[in-house]
Amino acid sequence: MDRRILAKIDDELESTEVAELCFLCRDVISGKRLEGITDAKQLFLRLEEKGLLENNYFLSQLLRTIRRADLLSHIETDSRQAEETDAQPALSQYRMMLYKIYDDMTKENLEKLKFLFNNDQRRKMELCNTALDVFVEMEKVGSLSNGNLSALYDMLREIDQQLASTVQNYMQGVPRQHQPSLPVSVDLQRVNNTPRPQPFLSIPESQLSCESESVYADAQSPTEPSPPPDPDSMDYYALTHNPRGLCVVINNENFLGIGLKSRGGTQEDAQALKDVFTRFGFEVEIHNNLTAGNMRTVIRMLGQRNFLRDDALVVCVLSHGLKDIVYGTDEEQVKLSELTEPFKSNAARTLAGKPKLFFIQACQGRQYQRGAVPCLPTQAQAEVETLSHWEADAGPLSNETVPWDADFLIGMATVPNCMSFRNTATGSIYIQELCRQLRKAAESSEKDDINTVLTRVNREVSRREYLAYKQMPEPKYTLTKKLVLKYVSADLDHVQK
Template sequence: MIAGSQSVDTDTVSGGTLGVEPVMDRLKLSRIDEELESSEVAALCFLCRDVVNRKRLEGVGDAKQLFLRLEEKGLLDNSFFLSQLLSTIRRTDLLNLLETDNSQPEETDASPALSAYRVMLYKIYEDMTQENLEKMKFLLSSKLGRRQTEASNTALDLFAEMEKTGLLSDTNLHELLRVLRELDQQLVLTVQRHMDEAPRQQMRPAPPHVSMDDPRVSSTSQPAQPLPPFLSIVETQPSSEGESTSPDADSDQNTPSAFDTADDYALTHYPRGYCIVISNEKFTAPDLKNRGGTREDEKTLQAVFTRLGFTVYIMRNLTAKNILYNLRTLGKSNFMNHDALVVCVLSHGEKGCVFGTDGRQVLLRSLTEPFTSHVAPTLAGKPKLFFIQACQGSGYQGGARPPPPMPIPSSVLDMLEDDAGPLPNETVPWDADFLLGMATVPEYKSFRHTSTGSIYIQELCRQLTRSAESPEKEDILTVLTRVNREVGKGQYLKYKQMPEPKYTLTKRLVLKFV
């Protein structure tokens, strides 16, 4: 902080600029002030309540005044703290004003981080409807007083009043949970996630390339987009298939420790990471039929994993060579700002392999190898999920004293197919934090409906949705156990199908909608 900055008063601010020589560029701060709305300034003040005395924040009417308060505390010695603030209120467009020197704001040992507790409260404020706000004011009126609740125009105002009366703090969330349970279960989950992720993780600024025009995928459409960043060089590679790629979004902020000792994997970024869907529908190999129904699997996976917070990319009709090339290129990416990786492969297969559209084999080992810790060190300690919809043999599986079969209309039976094809004897080399969800156990076929999608993928997505919407904290293995049970109940062309998860996960993975 510059000498004498402690004595700066708001009365020295005039003419749209700040009054003394800055630690940060005053012109930049003034331009940020001009862009911020009054509601955003109020939100920034709320987020700063743990680092600036509450009374010093009273009466702050614009961002210039807030900047002076932050400067008094040395919080503008560099742009790190201000970048956190702007990122939290989703004004990533203004981050560009701080980063015109092409360098990202740097965190130092002396740089305070935004309170994860306040960020959690801000998310509740963002997600709260006006109707729920009025209900919340009513529920709190007996404890806060009628005058205080009526004067609260936003959820942040209510939170501030609750803090004044001791009803709310980082270590006292009981009253907040009680009220939110009467309003919206999703708001309750926001608080529970915060409690589950203790000890607090630090907030980090969004990278400068992130813009407000977030091209996250819609669950109902797949617009044509440029190639994903990790495949930017694939355009120069020869391809015999005319592959098409339908990407959806870029990654974002925040890096958890790869060696977190908590029982659950940390999921603190948005997006959580990439979800890659390799979907082979049309085959040039004469002995492999086209896979009708795979587009339905694509749509379902895209919808579910987008809601789970992943950036979804769909790659269609890849040869074996291009499957390997794309995954190896992806494995060279920097995953520091990712929490997890999901890869779904929808194709024909045999034991230990899947097929490219040219009929050549891709060993399961080759799918996972680019993401092992020695090849992709920034994925170390993070869950890597692979879901394989493909046959793993040419046999048909029967059942011993099965429960009454699920009735399937005769018109549907004609539309069931298997994803089989010729047979190496390869196994997947396991490394820590992998999960491989197979549509079937080795030696047997898996089934796909040519209109509604594969039995396994559709059931997987149903159970992921059920778990993500449940207030229970179910981990992925619980979900896959239900998938096994539900798929195993059915009969498909008079045969059975039993999925098989294999894993070396070292923590629980709990996936919730974001």
């Protein structure tokens, strides 16, 4: 952010407001780094070091929280702000809750609060000028934290029920988000008490039947020998049904709390996905603004579908996110594994051997991706030689395993720990490029498979800059055949129904 803009904001902030900003930043900047800060310029330098001033959102949250929205005019004139990220804002609701208590607390109640501490603690508390100072001291001795609010709640009940209700309301709204998550397998058992089906051998789709299945041992053959398989069919997934399958889009735009910003432009993404997958012959369902619980319900019900007459499944999630998770509109987390688990072959038997495509438009962290100039061939060779020596000393590097079962493709908008970008008018960079490349491949006479398409998406997205930063999509797959998506003709007379 422009230093001149930050200087203007600093000029209009009082010392008490700077102290309030420092308190709100204690979850992203260590207390030691905040000691000695006397003006906003020093705080802004600390925030810059953390990459929290690369766009306007975090600073806007801070100014709104301390009721200085009048200063937003300084930072909302940048025309580039049509581009946003889908990362979780770093300003915690826990700290904003404490700020609200401070803001509502009278001097009389502050003195009562100090009096409630024991003699050893009270000496330190007497030096505190505000409730924020009291909260910091409580955090230092471990009697106050996001997971430990009981002491504060009990004291506030003694002095002001309204202040205590602020803590109570926060505690009632937060627990599920902060309780340790149960393993996915336990969660699946909780919502579905039917016994887990045993692993089975997949057979060609033409032989698959829900009523009757025949599996032969290696030395055993059926009475009527089957014809030799078509060599081409062993390389490509079959797309023969009408419709091809189901495409489900979970499109989260408006969030219920104050921690996550509305995702302007996401409707453009949902429409683009609907248009392209409808032309591919898929039924498209769009679910707008789902809470985490509703997201799980939609996915669970989808997993119970009979996919016998489907060739493939497509699931698209458009939301805020962090590494390996996406957010519901209630700002609660859903693990990516929860989205894919119901469609593994041991859970959705009629999807076994069929492609399952997941496209996730969400950030995977708060870091920004930067660019680097490729080195010359001679430099590259020198680096390879250097690395080979290190490998000999440290042992060979093992390839990272892909944590998905067969026939999955997971298209992530960005690599782990980094942000993805979205234009508030035209949609996200990743989804719009994905749809463009899918259309281009569908209209081509070549049989470009989905991996080729996603490689082109990687290239096109990574070559551009967004707010002076880069974005690098990341596809992961365990596909066992090539998947080629082409437009379906209107009459579909030749297609099996």
